[in-house]
Amino acid sequence: xxxxxxxxxxxxxxxxxxxxxxxxxxxxxxxxxxxxxxxxxxxxxxxxxxxxxxxxxxxxxxxxxxxxxxxxxxxxxxxxxxxxxxxxxxxxxxxxxxxxxxxxxxxxxxxxxxxxxxxxxxxxxxxxxxxxxxxxxxxxxxxxxxxxxxxx
Numbered sequence: 836x837x838x839x840x841x842x843x844x845x846x847x848x849x850x851x852x853x854x855x856x857x858x859x860x861x862x863x864x865x866x867x868x869x870x871x872x873x874x875x876x877x878x879x880x881x882x883x884x885x886x887x888x889x890x891x892x893x894x895x896x897x898x899x900x901x902x903x904x905x906x907x908x909x910x911x912x913x914x915x916x917x918x919x920x921x922x923x924x925x926x927x928x929x930x931x932x933x934x935x936x937x938x939x940x941x942x943x944x945x946x947x948x949x950x951x952x953x954x955x956x957x958x959x960x961x962x963x964x965x966x967x968x969x970x971x972x973x974x975x976x977x978x979x980x981x982x983x984x985x986x987x
Contacts, residue, residue, distance in 0.1 A: 855909045860902030867955055868895055869913035877910040878903065950974055956982040963987065 855864045874891055876883050878899075883889055891897045897911055946964065951971045956962045958981030966986040970976050978984045 849915050851913045851915070853911045853913075855911070857903035857905065857907040857909060859905045862899045862902045864897045864899075864909055864911070866895055866897060866911050866913065867957065868953070869911070870894065870915065873914040875912045875914075877912075879908055880910075950976055953977075955979060956984050958982050961985075 851867060851869075853866055857864075869891065871892055871894055872885075874885075874897070876885070876889055876891070876897055878888070883899075885891060887900065889897055889899050897909070899909075903909065948967065949969045949971055951974055953975045955977040956979060958979045961983045962978075963985045964987075968986055976984075
């Protein structure tokens with residue numbers, strides 16, 4: 836945080852943005868995932884209201900109250916809190932700067948050996964993991980056509 840004086844606040848948030856082009860009367864839009872209560876939804880650039888204009892209650896779909904018109908643009912912004920002081924399960928870097936660093940001096944990325952959350956690698960993404968890697972029972976790992984996953 837450039838120019839910030841003091842301890843860096845934790846948790847910090849990240850955003851995942853997705854844009855969908857609607858078909859005639861489309862109401863349901865499958866997202867890459869979100870935490871219920873931590874998304875903003877915009878229809879043609881106008882923020883719409885959760886519980887009035889749409890519902891987002893299952894962590895994967897946004898359902899409009901009224902169907903969208905052909906060509907309408909739906910923008911979904913999902914927020915994820917990341918408490919870097921107690922980060923577990925998402926991986927971290929280890930190296931000259933310690934366990935939680937992410938700068939150029941860090942050399943090792945450490946992560947769990949079992950995937951225990953559904954994950955989708957989108958068509959525009961590349962992903963890499965150190966193996967061996969197992970997938971927990973009931974968990975789905977999806978690599979969308981065009982996406983790439985390498986396990987080394």
